[in-house]
Amino acid sequence: MVATAPALLKEMYREMLFYRRFEERVNQAYQKGKFAGFCHLHIGQEAVCVGVQQNLRPTDYVISGYRSHTQAIAKGIEAKTVIAELFGKDGGNIRGKGGSMHMFSKEKRFLGGHGIVGGQCPIAAGVGFAIRYQKTDDVIVCYLGDAATNQGQFFEAMNMAATWALPVLYIIENNRYGMGTDIRRTTSIDRLSKRALAFDMDHSEVDGMDLVKVYEHVGKIIPEMRKKPRPYLLEAMTYRYRGHSVSDPATYRTKEEVKSYQDRDPITTLGEWLKANGHSTDEELKSFDKDARAKAQACEDWADESPPALLEMAWKHVYAEDN
Amino acid sequence: MVATAPALLKEMYREMLFYRRFEERVNQAYQKGKFAGFCHLHIGQEAVCVGVQQNLRPTDYVISGYRSHTQAIAKGIEAKTVIAELFGKDGGNIRGKGGSMHMFSKEKRFLGGHGIVGGQCPIAAGVGFAIRYQKTDDVIVCYLGDAATNQGQFFEAMNMAATWALPVLYIIENNRYGMGTDIRRTTSIDRLSKRALAFDMDHSEVDGMDLVKVYEHVGKIIPEMRKKPRPYLLEAMTYRYRGHSVSDPATYRTKEEVKSYQDRDPITTLGEWLKANGHSTDEELKSFDKDARAKAQACEDWADESPPALLEMAWKHVYAEDN
Amino acid sequence: MAMIQMREALGQAMIEEMERDANVFLMGEEVAQYDGAYKVSKGMLAKFGPKRVWDSPISEGGFAGLGVGAAMAGLRPIIEMMTWNFGIQAFDQIVNHAAKMCYMSAGQFKIPIVFRGPNGAAHMLGAQHSQAYEAMLTNVPGLKVISPSTPYDAKGLLKSAIRDDNPIIFLESEIMYALKGEVPDEEYLIPIGKGDVKRAGKDVTLIAWNKMLHLCMEAAEKLAEMGIDAEVIDPRTLQPLDEELIFESVRKTHRCVVVDESWSFASVAAQIADRVTRSCFDELDAPVERVHCDFVLMPYAEHLEQAVMPSVDKVIQAVKDVMYL
Amino acid sequence: MAMIQMREALGQAMIEEMERDANVFLMGEEVAQYDGAYKVSKGMLAKFGPKRVWDSPISEGGFAGLGVGAAMAGLRPIIEMMTWNFGIQAFDQIVNHAAKMCYMSAGQFKIPIVFRGPNGAAHMLGAQHSQAYEAMLTNVPGLKVISPSTPYDAKGLLKSAIRDDNPIIFLESEIMYALKGEVPDEEYLIPIGKGDVKRAGKDVTLIAWNKMLHLCMEAAEKLAEMGIDAEVIDPRTLQPLDEELIFESVRKTHRCVVVDESWSFASVAAQIADRVTRSCFDELDAPVERVHCDFVLMPYAEHLEQAVMPSVDKVIQAVKDVMYL
Numbered sequence A, B: 001m002v003a004t005a006p007a008l009l010k011e012m013y014r015e016m017l018f019y020r021r022f023e024e025r026v027n028q029a030y031q032k033g034k035f036a037g038f039c040h041l042h043i044g045q046e047a048v049c050v051g052v053q054q055n056l057r058p059t060d061y062v063i064s065g066y067r068s069h070t071q072a073i074a075k076g077i078e079a080k081t082v083i084a085e086l087f088g089k090d091g092g093n094i095r096g097k098g099g100s101m102h103m104f105s106k107e108k109r110f111l112g113g114h115g116i117v118g119g120q121c122p123i124a125a126g127v128g129f130a131i132r133y134q135k136t137d138d139v140i141v142c143y144l145g146d147a148a149t150n151q152g153q154f155f156e157a158m159n160m161a162a163t164w165a166l167p168v169l170y171i172i173e174n175n176r177y178g179m180g181t182d183i184r185r186t187t188s189i190d191r192l193s194k195r196a197l198a199f200d201m202d203h204s205e206v207d208g209m210d211l212v213k214v215y216e217h218v219g220k221i222i223p224e225m226r227k228k229p230r231p232y233l234l235e236a237m238t239y240r241y242r243g244h245s246v247s248d249p250a251t252y253r254t255k256e257e258v259k260s261y262q263d264r265d266p267i268t269t270l271g272e273w274l275k276a277n278g279h280s281t282d283e284e285l286k287s288f289d290k291d292a293r294a295k296a297q298a299c300e301d302w303a304d305e306s307p308p309a310l311l312e313m314a315w316k317h318v319y320a321e322d323n
Numbered sequence C, D: 001m002a003m004i005q006m007r008e009a010l011g012q013a014m015i016e017e018m019e020r021d022a023n024v025f026l027m028g029e030e031v032a033q034y035d036g037a038y039k040v041s042k043g044m045l046a047k048f049g050p051k052r053v054w055d056s057p058i059s060e061g062g063f064a065g066l067g068v069g070a071a072m073a074g075l076r077p078i079i080e081m082m083t084w085n086f087g088i089q090a091f092d093q094i095v096n097h098a099a100k101m102c103y104m105s106a107g108q109f110k111i112p113i114v115f116r117g118p119n120g121a122a123h124m125l126g127a128q129h130s131q132a133y134e135a136m137l138t139n140v141p142g143l144k145v146i147s148p149s150t151p152y153d154a155k156g157l158l159k160s161a162i163r164d165d166n167p168i169i170f171l172e173s174e175i176m177y178a179l180k181g182e183v184p185d186e187e188y189l190i191p192i193g194k195g196d197v198k199r200a201g202k203d204v205t206l207i208a209w210n211k212m213l214h215l216c217m218e219a220a221e222k223l224a225e226m227g228i229d230a231e232v233i234d235p236r237t238l239q240p241l242d243e244e245l246i247f248e249s250v251r252k253t254h255r256c257v258v259v260d261e262s263w264s265f266a267s268v269a270a271q272i273a274d275r276v277t278r279s280c281f282d283e284l285d286a287p288v289e290r291v292h293c294d295f296v297l298m299p300y301a302e303h304l305e306q307a308v309m310p311s312v313d314k315v316i317q318a319v320k321d322v323m324y325l
């Protein structure tokens, strides 16, 4: 039984679809040699991003790791500036200084885009600390991967967040692998949400391949966090269809395993549901796909047109006064 | 109902008593200005040390923090060399190079004596790793304080120990304070043994003020670890009668609180039991005390006689070849 | 002018800035209810309450990172490291995050944060409690590093540090907390990056900061008795370094000795010596000398510790060397 | 002599030493089933099995400490840091524990351990993945620091490092893993602490290691065309440093340029420049020049990254400067 309004579901469907097409374009651009460096795609995990961030207000914060193109866009960073960033252009989200791993927007309250596994966790606690200090009812969402839950600073951060009741929603995107390593080989527990037990912290799991489940589950958690500030650890069971990064062949997984997730693809699933319940048609979904492709294409075109990063940017922003 | 043989209980009584008198002497020596630097006494926590280490074999390992005079002695390091170390003498356990915080014995398998809170935890996992690598059934006991359980490396260590089934017995000496801070102010859980839940690791609590309970409880745990290698987290509820270090007035605690623990003093308790059960008499206990004081005195006298640390030691042992 | 201890000067700086700006807060181990392990934050909990003065868990990486996040969200944290020997646990947050955030975000996220605490050897604390970290921390762009030697400098510089929009490393010393010095009653600031001539002289330039400055002042008195007039320069800020002040002095004295308690290899003194040599090459009458802690991990016994640490005699010997005496 | 890649040379060194000594094991992220993030440990899991080749959790501090403990109990760990940008999370274990253990235990506990992985900038990886750590790590007594530039040196030095009884920091480079070079078929070792003259010359001494060595060789060719005969010295080991080899060369050429990709302040190059100046003061015809990465956090865009990194042109300019051309 789905409580969410069909119109909103459609909107979220389109959003997921755009991220899928966008990331596919990013991948093609990389394969074409249009940029270099590391590039981690979110393909397959779109339902987590959309389902979670649809529950946020503009004043809420999001912080993440290096697999964060879609999360940055969902927080309001223009998609074209994300791809321009990958291309090392002046139009890039941070003017070509950061590349794929480092998206930031102070205005949109997207706090990065970080390259050090686990490093964002205590930073998120600090934002939660500031939220309480400033007496607002905002929250911060902090994404981390399954393998990041083996990082000491994640535990230190949870301990502070739990002890001081900081409104931080830690979301483990459990895509089952840290690079080529099955998470079951690097920890002793079955459910990573149990990490919270060490701090008597609220926690749960959600099917990260199901947009509706993610959206509605997080929709219950966040209002509670606003009412009574406290941290929460949510484990979203998901999967990345592609390799760890665009250069990883991902031979450590079987075709069957990948297919078993693609069979539950969040976009297809929602599309089927929309049709089955008479909220949409094949034609409409096709047109959505056309739009998504066109929009992704437009982003890349814009990025192509953007001038290269300005040389002087290399020496700016080392210190606050170099602005 | 006590299973342990009275003779052994008497032996452990005398051991605890000696540590008490020894640490009291150390304290007096410090107050007299006979040495400087940091000095953390174990007074009040003797039952944990004796109850645990009576269960160890010479080939087992012990590693600890900076509150480790008694643990070093219990592992076989000569008491007189411990006090000589404090005095910066050549007869010191490490020839006057380390002071109170750094006792070591390769022969006795006492691996320090460490000054960085939590730092010993992953090192202990490494020793457990080596034990399995070498296919022996030894174990390592790793002591840490209550406040050390807020350290990220403690969690990283438990995760590795649990994932790889390493025979490490982590013992939290919960004396309720990290320096002047009540542990309840720096974490969100009531029982620190719950830290193990994050890794599905075996854990329990024991009354650290009761020698018999500690001895018999650990006596069940260690043989299991030898049979089937795996880590264990034991929380021993104890208390330090003195300040954090000899220079801490400990004004953050009430007299009543201190007294409530002294009323359950592990040495007095066991003494009373021995008498009540006809295994000893006031006279005998008095004579044990005389012996303990005399032995502690002899240690200090020996240390006094020992020549000062050799100057050339300052430049030795920086590298393995400088020996 | 009041004569106050270094710890009071540091406390006053924090108190004044917290009164001035409600976004400034203090966090660290034992800083609140215990008034600070070294009583630097004495009275601050009573004055500002638990919302502004926080006792942290023993999670250096964690609360350093918490400070970075709080700064990103508009606060101005002062993070106390009980000592920098423990601060190394926070290097990932300080070096990979605090120092790089402004650059990585193309200037969007400034990180106004002060990481402060005692650095270097105190007295008989052994290898794990005696390390000096200025060499490692000054190497990193994005960080500013300050290491004052007097209550006056400490107060004025800490106030500037708290108002600065960059991550600041503020290096103190356990054994200087009780050091007394004059501090004006009225408010004052000392600019970051400006050194100070602590003693004017014409024969040789001694450069030192923190504890070592006092060693050099003592050496200078002894040298005076020997008829050698030493100028003693205190950079006060190590990153950025006030090179001009140093060069001026050396161009005048033609001789230079740098006294740096940290290990010699790739040290701040190596940096200064090289910069001085390059910039005053033709004015130098002798190669720049350096005095350091010997290249050992710190021993405990007092006479061993003294033997490896810089001393007045070692400074005097170095001066004799650069004067070919 | 076979032409092999740097990654193969490193792999061969580990394999030969693991065959030689059953106490040697390898642990790190992705080193086993994935054959290494950069394929340095290719085939090792297949060859030695899961008891000797371990995939670790992403817990740099944790598994570095595990290595220290394993070493205390008689093993000889090789700990791979996927890159040193993550290795900084293990600094407490490396600096406070591994480096200090032998001293703190009065020589009882030697720590035979190698911490190895790529260091410095690769290509367009941005600020958090491009830092060079030699300055910080060479500052610490108790550690030895090696940074080879050729497959031959890498193999011979890694074998020596694995046999050494001290904690060794072994700095590699992502962009050199594919570099090919000749390696003898028979076993050989290269002593730690011995530098190598990579190109003999008489007009100027260039000192560089790791990637920068190749930059200097290229510059030397260009300089030759300009009639300048450069000697190129590769210290190979940075701590301890082969000062005599360097001094000899400078005494011959009277001019010296140090090329160090890390930041200039308190860097290895600063150390070398100062030591050369002091020891060859009267033989130097010009102050020692240094070429470094600019004092910025690394930008992503290729042309920006190239602009701040040392380049052949910058090296040539520095040479012109010391030759007053």
Ligand SMILES: Cc1ncc(C[n+]2csc(CCOP(=O)(O)OP(=O)(O)O)c2C)c(N)n1
Pocket (backbone or CB within 6 Å): A067, A115, A116, A117, A118, A144, A145, A146, A147, A148, A149, A173, A175, A177, A178, A179, A244, D029, D058, D060, D082, D086, D089
């Ligand atoms: C501290 C640290 N160690 C290692 C790395 C290299 N690294 C980058 S991503 C990654 C795997 C992380 O996996 P997970 O946390 O599950 O996130 P996912 O990539 O699956 O989204 C590793 C080991 C790093 N960036 N930081």
Ligand SMILES: Cc1ncc(C[n+]2csc(CCOP(=O)(O)OP(=O)(O)O)c2C)c(N)n1
Pocket (backbone or CB within 6 Å): B067, B115, B116, B117, B118, B144, B145, B146, B147, B148, B149, B173, B175, B177, B178, B179, B244, C029, C058, C060, C082, C086, C089
């Ligand atoms: C990483 C680190 N941070 C801070 C300190 C300073 N310090 C030494 S002991 C201590 C308190 C530890 O308390 P606990 O773990 O409960 O052990 P206890 O002293 O009670 O035995 C602190 C904060 C340190 N030595 N190491």
Ligand SMILES: [Mg+2]
Pocket (backbone or CB within 6 Å): A145, A146, A147, A173, A174, A175, A176, A177, A178, A179
């Ligand atoms: Mg993952």
Ligand SMILES: [Mg+2]
Pocket (backbone or CB within 6 Å): B145, B146, B147, B173, B174, B175, B176, B177, B178, B179
């Ligand atoms: Mg305690």
